Amino acid sequence: MSNISAWRLGARDALPLLGGYIPVAISFGLIAVQAGFTAGAAVLISTLIYAGASQFLFIAMVAAGAPLWLVIVMTLLINARHVVYGPNLAPYLPSGRLWPWLMHGLTDQIFALAHTRLPQLLESQRLGWYCSAALIAWGSWIAGTALGAVAGAEITARWPLLGQVLPFALPALFIVLLAPRFTSWQWTCTLGSTALVALALKLAGHSNLAIPLAALCGAVVFYLLQQQATRTEAQHEH
Amino acid sequence: MSTEIWLTLLACAAGTLLLRMLPLLWMQRHLRRRDPVRQGEAMPLWLTVLAPTMIAAMLGVSLIPVSETASGWLATVLASVVTVLVWRRTRSLGWPVCAGVGVFGLVSVLALLSM
Numbered sequence: 001m002s003n004i005s006a007w008r009l010g011a012r013d014a015l016p017l018l019g020g021y022i023p024v025a026i027s028f029g030l031i032a033v034q035a036g037f038t039a040g041a042a043v044l045i046s047t048l049i050y051a052g053a054s055q056f057l058f059i060a061m062v063a064a065g066a067p068l069w070l071v072i073v074m075t076l077l078i079n080a081r082h083v084v085y086g087p088n089l090a091p092y093l094p095s096g097r098l099w100p101w102l103m104h105g106l107t108d109q110i111f112a113l114a115h116t117r118l119p120q121l122l123e124s125q126r127l128g129w130y131c132s133a134a135l136i137a138w139g140s141w142i143a144g145t146a147l148g149a150v151a152g153a154e155i156t157a158r159w160p161l162l163g164q165v166l167p168f169a170l171p172a173l174f175i176v177l178l179a180p181r182f183t184s185w186q187w188t189c190t191l192g193s194t195a196l197v198a199l200a201l202k203l204a205g206h207s208n209l210a211i212p213l214a215a216l217c218g219a220v221v222f223y224l225l226q227q228q229a230t231r232t233e234a235q236h237e238h
Numbered sequence: 239m240s241t242e243i244w245l246t247l248l249a250c251a252a253g254t255l256l257l258r259m260l261p262l263l264w265m266q267r268h269l270r271r272r273d274p275v276r277q278g279e280a281m282p283l284w285l286t287v288l289a290p291t292m293i294a295a296m297l298g299v300s301l302i303p304v305s306e307t308a309s310g311w312l313a314t315v316l317a318s319v320v321t322v323l324v325w326r327r328t329r330s331l332g333w334p335v336c337a338g339v340g341v342f343g344l345v346s347v348l349a350l351l352s353m
Contacts, residue, residue, distance in 0.1 A: 016335040020300070041239050048251035055260025058250060068246040075250040079257050081292065082309040086262030090269055091281060093262070103258035112293045115330070164304040165343040168314070172321045172338030174297035179325050181290050191294040192289075211295040218291030219284060 006125035010132030013117060017109050017137050019169025022144040023162065026155060028055055029148025035063035039149035046145035050138060051102065053208060054078040081212045084112040092118035094126060105134030108211070109170065116177050186225045194218030309349030317342035 025046065032042035037059060049055050054075040061071045085106050092114075093099050106114075113133060118126050147155065156163060182188050198214035206213070239247075265281075301318070304309030321338035328334065 015329055016332065019335075021340060024335065037239070045247060047248060049254055050251075051254055051350045054250070054254070058247070062246070064241055068242055071246050072249045072253065076253045076257065079254045082254070082257045083261045084285065084288050084292060086258055086260075087265035087281075087285055088263055090265035093266070095266075100259045100263055103262055104255050106258045108292075108296050110295060115289055117291070161343075161346060164310070165346055167300075167304055168317055168339050168342040169335055171297055171300040171314070171318065172280035172335040173331075174293060174300060175318060175321045176298060176325050176331055176339070178290070178293055179322060187290070191290060194291045194294035195301070198295040199301055200298075201297045202302055207299070210299050211292065214295035214298060215288055215291040218294060219287045222287050222291070 003125060003128045006121065006128035007132040009117075010129040011136055013129075014133040014136040016138045016169045016173045017113075019166040020109070020173075021140045022135060022147075023166050024052060025141045025144025026148035026163070027150050028052070028059075029145040029150070029181075030055065030152025031063055031148075032059050032145075033149045033152070035059045039146065042149045043142060043146050046142050047138075049075070050141060051075075051079050051082075051107065057208075068123065078208050081108075081215075089114055089118060092126060094123045096127065098127070102130060102134065105130075105138050107137060109173070110134050110137055112174060112177050116180075124188075151163070186222065186229065189225060190218050190222040193221050307349075309345065313342045313345035313349070316345055 027047065029039070029042050032045065033039060037045070042059075045055055045058065049058065057076055057078060058071060061074065062068075086103055089106075089111070110133060114130060116131065117133075121129055178191055183192060194214050194217060197217045198210045201210035201214060269281075301314055303314050317338045320341045321334045324337040325334040
């Protein structure tokens with residue numbers, strides 16, 4: 001596969017993300033303008049912070065007049081889950097000064113895609129694939145924000161169903177990324193319980209805690225099952 | 239926006255970038271010190287477990303439909319099943335997502351028409 005093909009593959013892999021990113025970005029643009037930010041400021045927030053949940057929190061807290069140090073702390077706390085993404089990709093990233101800066105594009109979804117796709121690519125193709133996928137995702141987030149800030153109210157009024165249907169692209173993408181990992185009883189229990197805990201936490205209103213807390217619960221399940229398997233194996237040997 | 243809010247925005251942006259960037263630099267340094275042939279084994283086990291569980295958690299969170307009605311949940315369940323079935327058949331990334339979104343849309347439209 002040539003470098004151009006890697007860029008093309010990255011673009012194709014990132015396409016499902018648009019279904020999830022654009023409707024949420026439109027909502028963000030609309031809410032930011034309603035909260036008193038200009039369209040330009042909303043676009044700049046999406047360009048620079050580029051992290052969905054924390055951006056909504058940023059505008060809500062600033063609009064409510066919260067202390068600005070608290071805005072920074074809360075934004076970073078919500079984004080703290082990102083600390084496990086880079087290290088997991090590190091073995092697949094060739095050396096280069098560009099890579100650390102490219103981590104700006106490492107959202108939840110790009111991480112999920114990259115964690116599956118990068119090991120399948122040659123080292124020389126990884127930069128092209130990552131840049132292509134990350135740029136499409138980033139671009140769609142910025143464009144969606146601009147669209148929402150300028151015409152969000154009109155769009156949501158005219159096509160209300162679009163905003164309900166397109167976001168299913170994200171769970172569908174995660175299903176496809178996870179499906180090959182259901183390779184054993186241990187992984188099935190771990191991943192199944194993680195998804196259920198995250199779902200329950202979100203339904204209970206703990207949106208910001210749901211991902212890191214559920215992932216930790218899943219890791220605990222994994223270790224418990226492994227411990228049990230090791231114990232059973234030891235008993236059989238005796 | 240006032241200067242203070244601009245500075246807050248810049249601090250949030252820089253902090254978020256560092257949260258994404260510094261752990262990568264730390265792990266790259268850690269891996270460089272190890273045998274390059276056995277890099278996979280140099281990764282701490284907890285980190286390799288946490289990566290798929292993070293993706294599973296993202297799935298759980300994203301499964302909640304925008305409209306939390308009976309038809310919204312029905313569309314989610316049916317579209318998820320179709321996504322898995324199409325993935326089993328094609329083993330590709332794009333087609334299962336397209337099929338899932340298509341079924342979700344179809345169920346949503348049918349629910350709307352039956353009201």
